[in-house]
Amino acid sequence: MSNLNPITKILCILAVNIVITFGVNVMMELVMLASVSALFWANGKWKKSIRYILIFLFLLFGDKCILPLISAAWLSTLSCLVFIAFRKFFFCIMAADFFISTTEINVMIASMEKLKIPEAIIIPLAVLVRFFPTVKEEWNHIRAAMRMRNIGTGVGQILLHPIETMEYIIVPLLFSTVKIGEELAAAALARGLGMKKRRTNLCRVSFKAADCFVMICSVTVVILSKLYGGY
Amino acid sequence: MNSSKKLSTKDLINTGIFTAIYFAVMFVFTAVTSFAPITYILLPAFIAILCAPIYMLFITKVKTFGMITIMGVLIGILMVFTTGNSWIMFVFCSLLGFVSDLITKTGGYTSRKMSMIGYCVFAIWPIGSFFPIWIMRDAYFASVVASMGEVYAQELKAMTPYWIIPVMIVYTVIAAVIGSLISGKMNKKHFEKAGIA
Numbered sequence: 001m002s003n004l005n006p007i008t009k010i011l012c013i014l015a016v017n018i019v020i021t022f023g024v025n026v027m028m029e030l031v032m033l034a035s036v037s038a039l040f041w042a043n044g045k046w047k048k049s050i051r052y053i054l055i056f057l058f059l060l061f062g063d064k065c066i067l068p069l070i071s072a073a074w075l076s077t078l079s080c081l082v083f084i085a086f087r088k089f090f091f092c093i094m095a096a097d098f099f100i101s102t103t104e105i106n107v108m109i110a111s112m113e114k115l116k117i118p119e120a121i122i123i124p125l126a127v128l129v130r131f132f133p134t135v136k137e138e139w140n141h142i143r144a145a146m147r148m149r150n151i152g153t154g155v156g157q158i159l160l161h162p163i164e165t166m167e168y169i170i171v172p173l174l175f176s177t178v179k180i181g182e183e184l185a186a187a188a189l190a191r192g193l194g195m196k197k198r199r200t201n202l203c204r205v206s207f208k209a210a211d212c213f214v215m216i217c218s219v220t221v222v223i224l225s226k227l228y229g230g231y
Numbered sequence: 232m233n234s235s236k237k238l239s240t241k242d243l244i245n246t247g248i249f250t251a252i253y254f255a256v257m258f259v260f261t262a263v264t265s266f267a268p269i270t271y272i273l274l275p276a277f278i279a280i281l282c283a284p285i286y287m288l289f290i291t292k293v294k295t296f297g298m299i300t301i302m303g304v305l306i307g308i309l310m311v312f313t314t315g316n317s318w319i320m321f322v323f324c325s326l327l328g329f330v331s332d333l334i335t336k337t338g339g340y341t342s343r344k345m346s347m348i349g350y351c352v353f354a355i356w357p358i359g360s361f362f363p364i365w366i367m368r369d370a371y372f373a374s375v376v377a378s379m380g381e382v383y384a385q386e387l388k389a390m391t392p393y394w395i396i397p398v399m400i401v402y403t404v405i406a407a408v409i410g411s412l413i414s415g416k417m418n419k420k421h422f423e424k425a426g427i428a
Contacts, residue, residue, distance in 0.1 A: 010312075013311070013312065014318070017317050017318055020317065021317065021366070092316065092317065096311070096312050096313055099312055100312070100313060119243070120238055120243060120297065120301055121301065121304060121305075123240065123243040123244065123247065124243050124244070124246045124247035124250065124301055124305055125247065125305060125308065126247070127243070127244050127246075127247025127248060127251070128247040128248075128250050128251045128254070128305060128309075131247065131248055131251035131252075132251055132255060134251075135251055135252055135255040136255070139255075139259075163413065166280075166281060166284075167417060170256065170281075170284050170285065170417075171284070171417065171421050173252065173256075174252065174284065174285065174288055174422070175421075175422075175425070175427070177248060177251075177252050178248075178288070178427050179427075181244065181245065181248035184244065184248070185240075185241050185244040185245070188240070188244060189240060189241070193240050193244075194239070194240030194241075
């Protein structure tokens with residue numbers, strides 16, 4: 001069960017999305033919390049699921065117990081946003097986190113190729129995911145260089161001199177990343193990324209019983225929420 | 232400019248790289264500033280200014296139709312799968328990318344004015360994440376009624392009017408114009424001199 005097909009996971013995210021747009025009551029929210037947590041458990045992500053359950057319980061507690069006690073208008077508007085509006089998006093974030101924390105990029109590419117998604121989407125997406133750590137690294141270098149010259153990068157500096165700070169950060173970031181990007185492009189072309197022939201992939205993506213099970217479950221949740229989830 | 236040729240692999244890689252920088256800068260900034268509702272509402276405008284230099288440098292690399300569209304599609308995919316926006320966001324981003332691509336194309340991807348107008352359209356995308364609040368308005372207010380009562384819900388409804396989205400679009404577009412003016416200066420000052428623009 002540890003390696004669900006990425007397509008199944010994407011369907012899970014879609015299912016959560018659909019359920020949310022229907023509008024859900026507390027019962028249905030608990031069902032969804034249980035099902036997404038079960039997915040986390042099946043992949044051994046105990047800590048993450050417990051953290052999400054705690055956040056959810058806090059939000060529910062705030063909605064039912066703290067909100068009725070607040071009388072100031074502006075404060076209750078704010079807490080309504082936090083406790084109720086955020087709770088609606090909570091499941092989308094949880095499902096997206098499940099997808100990201102359990103999917104390797106090469107598995108994702110393999111399954112996208114199987115789905116016949118055009119190269120024009122797959123190549124930039126692969127580059128992009130590969131490039132995030134590089135951006136982070138460069139960003140740390142720039143901050144270190146700025147600190148050495150006594151240029152702050154804190155919130156205060158950003159508020160005081162927004163345009164200068166932006167220039168100091170973004171210009172070197174663009175310089176270095178554009179250069180790295182050119183090298184990356186050369187390396188990728190040397191490995192045959194631009195070839196007309198179909199590339200092979202080591203990953204085997206298949207559709208197993210677990211995928212069927214999860215898909216049936218998510219469809220059931222969607223139908224249940226349509227029937228009983230509303231107000 | 233040979234703007235009718237097909238997308239090369241290098242174009243695709245460039246698109247991926249610039250989208251990564253764009254998204255990373257946007258994401259860090261959002262995480263740092265969205266602590267209060269007022270900054271959250273103003274966020275699209277901040278992003279429009281902050282990410283303008285990245286977008287404008289990207290435009291100097293664009294010579295083929297499709298790259299800006301793909302950037303929009305990728306941002307849409309990322310917004311749905313990493314930050315848990317609804318599918319509406321994906322459609323909205325892709326559409327804006329496509330329209331902005333068309334606009335920039337009429338300037339042959341070299342006209343500064345057309346790139347600027349294109350950016351104004353493109354920069355609207357963060358507003359897409361506010362749409363569900365308005366689309367799921369009934370569901371949201373149903374749960375407000377459930378825990379706070381009818382009267383309170385009516386008051387809250389009056390405080391979050393429908394017209395806020397057009398207002399957001401207006402100030403985001405203004406911010407995008409400011410952002411592209413700043414980035415035009417930055418391009419002259421740094422990138423053209425170094426030969427990477």
